[in-house]
Amino acid sequence: MASKDLSTPFTLYSSTYSICAIMVQMTYELRGSPPEGRPDMKIDRKIIDISHKGREQLSEFYLLNVNPEGVVPVLVNDKVLGKPMPESVDISLYIADWYPSLLPSRHKQVIEELLDELHQISYKLLTFGTQTTFPTTSVAWLREQSQRPDISDAYRKALKYKESKISVWADNHSEEDLAEAENRTRAFCAKIVALMEKRPDEKDKLTYIFGPEPTVLDAHVLPFLGRVYEKERLYLLPPTLVEWHKQFRETDLWKRAVPAGTTLPPFA
Structure with a gap:
């Protein structure tokens, strides 16, 4: 990163009800402090209405200038990035490059592997089921x-x-697809619980997956648990994760990253 560019604000094209956009916002909220000599990353969040009434992600400006895929989130900074950066994992890892505590070297491999596994799960099926129009x-x-x-x-x-x-x-939302998404959710959650069981004992403290310091993995797992929890698919979540997630729902951190109070879109 060239120091002369780092004070330039970024624009994050986001949405109140996009789970991937919430994951990026959560990453930013958990960022901590940058290394000495590097300024804080300034991000202005531009909310895009992705509802049936708005469809701002399908506007001419958005499709031609921001993201031809017509989805959020997208991080933009012409001076620093050059071109828009889509994809929640890429954006989150970019933020983690700015704030290294989000991706500690000792956990880097497992975090990247689990982020990839998490984003192989169909959030659409878990949210809308198979009967959505x-x-x-x-x-x-x-x-x-x-x-x-x-x-x-x-x-x-x-x-x-x-x-x-x-x-x-x-054309592709069968009961078999939903069952696969549910099985992937169970397997993923089991791996998160296994990691949490290795944490040092921190009684009466709000801790994260690896211990007292948050990582980019926490930033993506918490909104995902929120989506599954809010859809009342509790049969997919181990009690440990239900209680952990419920603790975070009461924090200012959750309220900043999820200002609507829910990850669910009104049309879900």
Whole structure:
């Protein structure tokens, strides 16, 4: 990182109800202090309305200038990054590069492996189940918009690309897929509990997966547990994680990262 660029504020395109956006915001909230000589990372959060009424992530500006995938989160800083940075894991690891305590070397390998495993789980299936019409409705809207005569060719192409991406999800949400997502959730949670059992005993203290200091893994696991908890899929969560998550829901940290109080979108 070039020191002359580091004071430039970043823009985080986010959404109140995007679990991946919440994971990035949680990472930032858990960041701690930067190394000596490096300024604090300044992030301005720009909320994008991803509801049926808003669909700001599908606007011409967003698809052509921020993220052609039409999703959040995206981190932007022309002077430091050059081009927009999508993907919650990439953004979180970038923040962790700025704040090394989020990714301690002794835990780096297991954190990266578990982040990858966590993001292989279908949050969409755990959230919407198999009977949702949300993807199909979005495909219909994209198809209608792309046929408008008053839009640019570039925007039309972007809309059709996004339609092709959503169509895959709309055509693929079986009970078998849901069962796989649930099995992956159970297996992942078991690994988190196993790590927590190795922590030093800290009675009456709020501790994290590896101990008293938070990591980027905590930042992604806590919102994920929130989503599963709020969907009342408690049969997927070990009691240890339920209680741990419930403790964090009462903290100012949770309230800053999840200002709506819930990770669930109103249409879930």
